[in-house]
Structures are given as C-alpha cells and as structure tokens.
Amino acid sequence: MYVSTDTQRRVLAWYRKHGRSFPWRETRDPYRTLVAEVMLQQTQTGRVGPIYGEFLERFPSIEALARAPAAEVIRAWRGLGYNRRAIALHVAAQIIAREHGGTVPDDPLVLRSLPGVGDYTAHAVACFAYGADVTVADVNVKRVLARAVHGREPRAVAPDKLARTIETWLPRGGAYLWNQALMDVGATLCRSASPLCGTCPMRRSCSWRMKGRTSSTPPRKKGERFEGSRRQARGRVIDHLRLAVEKGITVKDLFTKLHPDGGGDASQFTEILLRLSDEGLLQLTPSARGGHPRGIVRLPVKTR
C-alpha cells in the first residue's frame, strides 16, 4: 500500500499548530496515562478533564490507589458513569502493586491481562506512556484512514483490512505524535457528519475527497435509550450510595429515595443490587441479599 510521507508530514505539521491540549497529554507518567485511558474509554474528553485532576490529587500513585478502600475510588469516579471501570482500575492497581513492583507494565500483552484493559487501552498506554511504536486506533483514527485511504466509511471496510492500513501508515519511531495527530484530525476535521475537508492536512491525497464525497450521514445509533434504562438505574443506585453515610442505607430507604413517587419495579431493583454486589460495586448484608427491606446496602468498605 502506498503511504504518502508528504501527507504524514502535513498531518504532523497541522498537529503541532492545531492539536488539542489535554492534561493527560502533558504527562508521560504511566500511572497517569493509565488512569486517563480508562476514564476516556466511555466518557467524553470534556467530562473527563476536571475529574481526572481531582482523582489524581486523591490517588497520586499506583500505591495510593491500590491501598484505598473501594468505596473511596467509586466516590471519586462520580460524574464519569460506567462505574465498573472504577473497580476494574482499582483491582488493576492492586495487581500492578503486588505483581509488577508498582510499575505499570509497558508490554501491551501484559497490560491486556489487567482488568478493564482491552487492546485499545493497552496500546494507548504502551504508546503514550512508553513511546511504543504501536497503533492506537480509536473511532477517529479509523474514520480518517478509512476515508483517506479507502474512500469509504470505516463500516464499509473489512476490519482486518482497515487494521492493516492503520498499521502501514504508522511512521516508525513516530507513533506517539502520529496517533494523537490522527485522533485530532478525526475529532475536529474529519467529523462523522460533516467533514471539514477544506482545511484538512490530508486533503491532497484523500480518496474520499477525490470521489467528491463531502458529507456523510452517520448510521443511526442502535442500543438502549439512557432515560429509563437499566444503565441509568444502576448509576442512580451508586449515586445515592455515594451520598449515604458510611454504614450504608436500608434496602427500603434506598428504594424510596430512588422512587419518591411510589413507583418502581422492586424485583428489578433487587436484581440490580445483586448484580452490582457481584461486580464489587456495593456490599449487601445477608438479609439485604435476601431482599429484606431492613437489610443494609453500602459501598464496599474493604479493599479486595
């Protein structure tokens, strides 16, 4: 496959001028990078920014995070959603402290074995913290190269073919800047619905543009609505427990707080409590586990 080094140079020059600035781009510290990448998995950059800073003030090192009670980590995760990631990150910190001498691994395969770390996050930490020459293919990177190289949307390119393209375009020795630059081209110019081709550093060689395509209709998002969803119900349970006193709250009081108007599905509520407990996000006394209204629910008090 032909790789235009001129295009690569133009992209990097554009990035030096127009790249976005984020607190996690000001550090190469592996712990801070890991925290940022886990937070960014399912939360937008604008929401992650302030919480990231507060989280690191509270848990400035792997050891501090590993030692903290799980309840404290869940509280510090407030505002990010998908609370399971807080528990996964906490357990990952404990494994790193115990099995890796407190140093975040640099090998993507070892990183991949940590809870909550998938291929993308493993590559992101290896590249952004350790400078490894690996691809970091988020949705933006995929969109830019699918359009620029294949003249198609990523969904119309076979995944292994697109992965090869992304790999081929990676400038050896320059992965750190290249990955960030492509992410920014995708996020700010090669936007899903209305790409700004006129100011794009890839425009001279972009297949999408040469085909005369200037906009695209993004596919309708499938999946559940957030309002009234199970995900929302799970989040509300944890949000109430964050505010509850340390010793917790009764099942009955928690249910009433969640449904002040008297509605609510009690069996779904019990099911959600049991599931959250299995995931390590809360603790139930035996009577709460059996659904007794006076049973106590609380954030986990012990480190795992």
Ligand code: SF4
């Ligand atoms: S020229 Fe347009 S379609 Fe091509 S990469 Fe740039 S913004 Fe995307």
